[in-house]
Amino acid sequence: MTIQIIRPADRTAWLAARQQDVTASVAAAVLGAHPYTTPYSLWAEKTGRLPPDDEETEAMERGNLMEPVVVVMIRKRFPEWEVTYENDRAYFRDPARRIGATPDAFVDRPDRAGTGNCQIKSASEDAFKEFWLDADTGEVVPPTWIAIQAICEAQLTGCAWACVALVVITWRGTFQLHIIDIPIHLRLWNRLITKVDEFWTMVASGEEPSPDWQRDGEVVMDVYRDSMPEKRDLTASxxxxxxxxxxxxxxxxxxxxxxxxxxxxxxxxxxxxxxxxxxxxxxxxxxxxxxxxxxxxxxxxxxxxxxxxxxx
Structure with missing residues (x-):
């Protein structure tokens, strides 16, 4: 696997680099496991039917602003760890498979062999309880799509292990740091790259995935927003x-x-x-x-x- 590393000059260049690949943050979509992106909406974006959503949402802004704060917290709580954080939007991609990732940070720990990839996330207290906390065991379990993102980043950056650093913003305004190790399941990774390959093969063939009518209604309306002066015979259906x-x-x-x-x-x-x-x-x-x-x-x-x- 040959990896290309792109160091974009600005956000616009970074977005352009990502457009040619299935990126780690939405990779779970090809497995039908992403809460916000469906296979159809991913197809619509990557084929140019929809413009890429370049606008930074409030949640994305919070995440970007919190990244250096989380790094400071990790260094403070675990002074024996060596944290590499450049905040340069370095983009790692596999040109052959057309899959890419923008890792947040790298960590070297005395209790782990090799360098690890560290995906940084932030969540409100309510979101933490709803999406991260196992009500039965009390364990912190990352959502599947975030685990897939961390595994994807680790594989593309050549890391030996992966973790998620989650900061919970409590209703009191305080921060709670959770470090969750993510096992790198090679069967999942192999299944993911197979699905990514099938996705790009489908795109090249001119086919499209079936819409999820519970989730893709607005996307379909946007894809077919322009009408043409023609009549279509639909009597066979x-x-x-x-x-x-x-x-x-x-x-x-x-x-x-x-x-x-x-x-x-x-x-x-x-x-x-x-x-x-x-x-x-x-x-x-x-x-x-x-x-x-x-x-x-x-x-x-x-x-x-x-x-x-x-x-x-």
Whole structure:
């Protein structure tokens, strides 16, 4: 395996280098194990049907800003460890397999042979409890896609082992550091590179993966956002004909439901008068005035009563 190391001059060059590969952060998508990226959305991006999502989200910004903080914490908690952190977006790629990674840091530990790859993550306390903490054992277990990312980075950088350094931002504003060793499962790695190869073979053939209709709806609408002046014969598909019938029925029902809502809203507001909150025998009703674009309106919300002794 020949590895090419790219040291981009800036973020734009780094994004361009990543575009040609399946990167470690989304590699789990080819296994159907990524929470945010599906095989279809990955195909749409890598084939240019969708522009790459270059915008830095708030979560990504937090992660980037936290990286040097986590490195300082590791060095402070484990002074016997040697941490290499250059923060230069060095990009490691296998040109033949078209898979790449941007490692965060490298660690040499007296209790481990060789250099290890260290993937740095941050999470809120709620996210930590929901996605990282095993409720039965109390152990910290990284999500599968993050473990795959760490393994991918270790393999591409030639590291002997891998770990994840997770900092949990508690509701008090304090930091909790967790170091989780990630076993490098070669069977998983071999399966991953096989799936990546199948992905690029599919791309070259002009085929596409089937959309996950529970997750890919917006992606499909974006891929086919531009219409062309042509007519397509779809009469051979009885399944599509049934879907169109289902869509039409749902559209009519939705329009009818909206008409009922529009008719009932003023009845409820009339009974509420100018009060913001009202209680019926079973419901709590609120209609606060909101101001937007120079106009005002009352947004009606209802929910079942939980406290029948609530006072105004």
């Amino acid at each position: 009885t399944e599509l004909d049934a879907l169109v019938h289902q869509f039409d029925r749902a559209r009519v029902e939705a329009a009818g439901a909206k008409a009922v809502v529009d008719q009932l809203r003023p009845h409820i507001i009339h009974a509420l008068g100018n009060a913001e909150i009202g209680l019926t025998a079973n419901w709590e009703v609120s209609a606060r005035t909101t101001f937007r674009s120079g106009s005002q309106s009352r947004v009606l919300r209802v929910k079942p009563r939980r406290d029948l002794d609530a006072s105004f």
